[in-house]
Amino acid sequence: MYISSHNSFRWLAARIFLIGIGPLFILFVVLCSRVVQNFLEDAATPALRYAQALVGSHEMRTTEDMRVKLSMLLPSGQWILQNEVNAITSSNIEDVEEQMRLIETVHNQNGDHTSSIYVPMWPISPNSSVWLHVYVPGAGSVFYGVSIESLLPGATFSFGLCLTLFFSLLVTSIFNSVIFSSFVHEKLAQERVLREKLEQKLIESNRLSAQTRVVAGIAHEINTPLAIMIQEAGWVKELLEDLQEQVDLLNKEPRKALCATFAEMDKSLNVMRKQGKRCADITHGLLRMSRKGAENKAEVDVNAVVQDVGHLLQPKATELGIAFKWQLNAFVPAYASSGHVQQILLNVVNNAIDAVATSESEARKVIVSTFSTKQSVLIRVTDTGAGLSLELKNRIFEPFFTTKAAGQGTGLGLSISHALARRNNGNLSVESSPGKGSSFTLTLPVAEVDFLPAM
Structure with missing residues (x-):
């Protein structure tokens, strides 16, 4: 199946949502926390202003008097009294470590001798408190804590409800995105399978197209040795008839004539054998080129592959007046698909012959050479064509790019060959x-071979 643009857009939207939902969630929580903090500060500010006014009028002389005044203005809560040297004088909190922790938290935010309000960063726990720190000069500090629910009823519930709703929305969105991601993964897997099938069809089409280009030359090449064989067979028949006549006259004619006849027959038979082998080489090479199932990688004798391709393309080169030679120097096999190597060579050598045929060079030749090292096996196709400029050389392996005239090339041969390599x-x-x-x-x-010859 093919993924439509609509499904691709949904996949992109899902990814953007998943990437952006985390920062948005953090921003939402921070904003909600800040809003609740502002409301709590506004609720506690009148009591702090009153305490500061009492301190300014010098009506409060002790921290105990200030605590009593605060308890009259605010709901009863926790309190800690501290003298000028920061020693705790009294508190309704029994845990000493908790006392020190609360004092340190408030001091870290507001300082030792500053009257202020401390609101927790995350006002979500029902036990969270808003603390008033009132400094009384000459007496010490009063820390008075009021629970959030007592100071602003419903604040914790509202804040918790907002977080719960948003967290539920977040979980639902992530769950839906995960489900949709599996759908997208399945669609992409189907698209990958489809693309591989289309690529294989394109490669097969290119292989058949390349072989079609040499069919005419192959037919001509086979017909020539067959005609010679037929002619030589006729000549052998005539020689046999002469032999019969000579046998009949054996007593009258010299034995020398009979030996000459046998020599002529042997010569003709050798010609027939040579031309028959030539036909066999051509047809066997074509059969090896046309076989499917060569996708699996194995040891490949590149010298044999070059010879097969050479037998197929020799007639075309000869007809165009091009000297076509191959030099076989590879001493180790390559590890590749033999069908792919054949297809690559067929495309490249075909292009080389076409390049030489259309050039004005006096030296009209194409040479295929094989080399090998301990790491690589190389096949080089060299031609004496017109050559390529830097711009053409940079684009030579692009799909559908060709330097041939319209109707003479698809521009896929070298592109597919590069991909197969x-x-x-x-x-x-x-x-x-x-x-x-x-x-x-x-x-x-x-x-991988058992041994390598000395280099």
């Missing part, structure tokens, strides 16, 4: 300059 863990590169021909090099990994 990479699929076999190799590479197809080109070296060329205008007026100096081109050289394409196919590099393949070496197959």
Whole structure:
């Protein structure tokens, strides 16, 4: 199945949502917390202003008097009294460590000798309190804590409800996104399978197209040796008839004539055998090229592959007046798909022959060479064509790019060959300059062998 643009848009929207929902959640919680803090500060501010006014009028002389006044203004809560040297004189909190923790928290925010209001950062717990710190000069400090619910009824519930609703929405959205992600994953897997099938069909189509280009030459090449064989067979028949006549006259004619006849027959039979082997080489090469199922990687004798391709394309080169030669120097096999290597060579050599055929160079030749090292096996196709400029060389492996005239090329041969080389863990590169021909090099990994000859 193919993923439509609508489904692709949904997938993109889901990813954007998942990426952005985290920061939005944190921002929402911070904003809610800040709003609740402002409300709590506003609720406690009148009591702090009154306490500061009492301190300013010098009516409060002790911290105990200030605590009594605060308890009259605010609901009863926790309190801690501290003298000038920061020693705790009294408190209704029994835990000493809790006393010190609360004092340290308020001091860290407001300082030791500053009257202020402390509101917790996350006012969500019912036991959270708002603390008033009132400094009485000459007496010490009063820390008076009022629970949030007592100071502002419903604040904790409202804040908790907002977080609960938003968290539920977050969980639901993530769950839906996960479900949708599995749907997208399935669709992408189907698209990948479809793409692989289409690529395979394109490769097969290119392979058949490349073979079709040499069918005419193959037919001509086979017909020529067959005609010679038929002619030689007729000549052998005539020789046999002469032999019969000579046997009949054996007593009258010299034995020398009979020996000459046998020599002529042997010569003709040798010609027939040679031309028959030539036909066999051509047909066997074509059969190897046309076989499917060569996708699996294995040891590949690149010398044999070059010979097969050479037998197929030799007639085309000869007809165009091009000298086509191959030099086999690879001493180790490559590890690749033999069908892919054949298809790459067929495309590259075909292009080389076409390039030489359309050039004005006097040296009209195409040479295919094989080399090997301890790491790589190389097949190089060199031609004496017109060569490529830097711009053309940079685009030569692009799909549908061709330098041939309209109707003479699809621009897919080299693109597919380059892709097939990479699929076999190799590479197809080109070296060329205008007026100096081109050289394409196919590099393949070496197959694992028991030994390597000395280099």
